[in-house]
Amino acid sequence: MFESQCVPFENGKISVLKIREGEVDEINSKQFNHLIYIASGRGQLLREGKQIPIVEGKGFWVSGENVIISNSPNLLTVYCLQIKGLPSVPLADQSPAKAVSLWEEAINLQKGQSFSERCRYQAAVWNLLSFMTDQTEVDRIEETMEMIKNHLSTPFSVTELAGKAGMSPTYFSRTFKKRVGMTPKEFLIVERIKVAKKLMVQNKGVTTKDVAIQVGLQDEFYFSRLFKKKEGVAPSIFMKRSKERFAVVSQMFLQDHFLSLGIRPVVAPAYPTVFPSSNGVPSYLEKKLEGTLLLNAEKTFLPEEILQVQADWIIKTPLHNGQLQSILLSHQQKVVQIPFKAGWNEYLREIALLIGEEGKVVAIEKEIDSLENKVKNDLSPMLKKGSWAVIWIRQNEIRLYGRKNHAFFDLFYQILGFEPHPELPEEGYQKISLEQLASLNSDKLLILWSQETDVWRVAQNKEWQNIRAVANGEVYYPKSYDWDPWGPLGRKNMLHNFSTSLESSKLVY
Incomplete structure (x- = not known):
């Protein structure tokens, strides 16, 4: 029963999280567990390796470490009540029009210090719990x-x-x-x-x-x-696309290349914490991969997961820490190892040769060349002066990226013609401090793939104002979560909106 699993809320407190789109917040339930209620917006609740969609009106009992991600253009508002014990009573969906007033009443009452005020707070909490468990x-x-x-x-x-x-x-x-x-x-x-x-x-x-x-x-x-x-399409045509059954065992989205050639792989990698709202893959791939077994590439791949779908071919790239070598021992005739390559189209050509679709490559490359030329023409005013640096602001570090040997930066600097700052790394990235970023003295700064909460945290630092691009108002922060020009579909998806996204993304303080 509910009463036997909870003690009075003498130490329980209510708080409110307000999370903007792209931001992340945490609820760590160590001494207390929590009842949370979604008052507005939508997003994802990550707990124990699982992704749980959260939408307005939903309530949850949570314990341990929890991450909340907002993917709503509206503010994601979450009420949290500390609670001892974790009740098994199911929670009801409740309209914010009714629920918010009860949460706010309890928040106001918890400020009281007298015995009488504490009693009223306890009553408000029990009233709230009664409402939240009313089906x-x-x-x-x-x-x-x-x-x-x-x-x-x-x-x-x-x-x-x-x-x-x-x-x-x-x-x-x-x-x-x-x-x-x-x-x-x-x-x-x-x-x-x-x-x-x-x-x-x-x-x-x-x-x-x-x-x-x-x-x-x-x-x-x-x-x-x-x-x-x-x-x-008829089921027979749908199945024919997977007649030659390819399992993509890689930490790169090779499924992009397969899909562009008309083949739906039966197994493919996913990154659930990077793309929590689209099943672990970029949104432009989600619908196309319905039915595909998506493996969590953030963890070690398990051979039994891959082999259960009886793939005809296992397409493998080098994995971190030499994962899955055992799969090569017992299935040599089915495994094709693709070494790392310099460009996205080199992977495309090799995969096309493997599956007998070489004739499609020329048309794909021609379409993408045309898009790249269009974007370059559209952005010509931005290309005329000033050097660029590109950073990724993460929770615990800032990464400064080099000028080549990466799909995005090959496209940005070499193909589209943006001028790289002369002191950028040649390739890869280096971790830098704000002081080092300021001393770089780049004219323009592009922030990619970064959560809004991390960007604004860094922007509040006084060293941020010493960056030349910041002082000149030349910091660009487009919505780039899905920007991954490493495969044909990702490249086209990015290029289609790159010009307008970049031009309208100046960071405003």
Whole structure:
């Protein structure tokens, strides 16, 4: 029971986190656990290696170390209540219109010092907890969604779903569509298609009939029509794209190159903490990789994970610390080792040769050359004077990047023609202090891939004002989380909006 797991909140405090887009904040629950409530915005909660979407109206019990990332243009506002013990009582989704006033009332009361004021604070906290654990229509709709996902082969009628949610069929249908954006029948179809794609990509030799049955459709012809209507191609064509089954075992996004050549890999790397809101990959790859088994490249790859999908080929690049050498011993005939290469198109050519798609390379390179020339022309006024330095401001360091042997900087300096500061490293990066950055005396400064909280923390430092680019108002901070011109798709994605993004991204204090 709830009462047996919690003590009175004599030492519990309520605080509020306000996190701007791209910022990160932490909740460390050591002495206390926490109840958190999302009052506005959206983002990701990272805990115990898992990514949990957070949206307005949601509440969570959390313990241990937790990271909250905002990916909302609106301010992400999170209320936090310290609590001893971790209750098992489920939390209800609650509208901020009702919830925020209760949180704010408790915050105001916790300032009191007298016995009477502390009593009123305790009462306000219990009132808040009562409200946060009061199940609502939203919770019942979400429970229904989970039930549909977990029972795809069961064709629940609207009447049955409404009964389980404790609503009339008409009211349930209206409430479900308002909450989910589609009818229960449409939601079932979307979930069936998602699972079907996973089955087709990750299971060698599976047939359309097998897939149809596993997603709850006995008629494979109806399933084929449904799939083609939703995905634009028949299941047979979708599976043909993965007929030669390639597993990408790399800490680089080689899946970008495969996808540009019309091949969906059955296994590919992902970075869940770098791209928390798009399944661990850049957003422009997320939809294209539906069905692919995504491996966490931030950890050691496990051979059994890779081998379970029965890939025909394992495409491997050198890994840190010599990972996965065992996979080479027992599967020599299936493994292709691609050494590190200087340019993105060198990987493209080798992969195209491997899969027999050399004819597509010329067209891809021509399209990208055209985009690069357009961007160079668009940015010609910015190229005429002044030297540049590019930095990545991280939580505990600042990285100053060199001028070559990196996909972005080869593009930025050599192809687009930005002038590098003469004292930049030749390649790679070096960690520098603000004093060292100021002594560099670069005319212009470009900040890439950095979280807003880290940028503003550094910008508050007095040494920041000694940087020439800062004094001249020539610091550029575009939204560059997805900028990765290392593969054809990433390169095109970046080039399509690079000119306007850069020109409009001057840092304003």
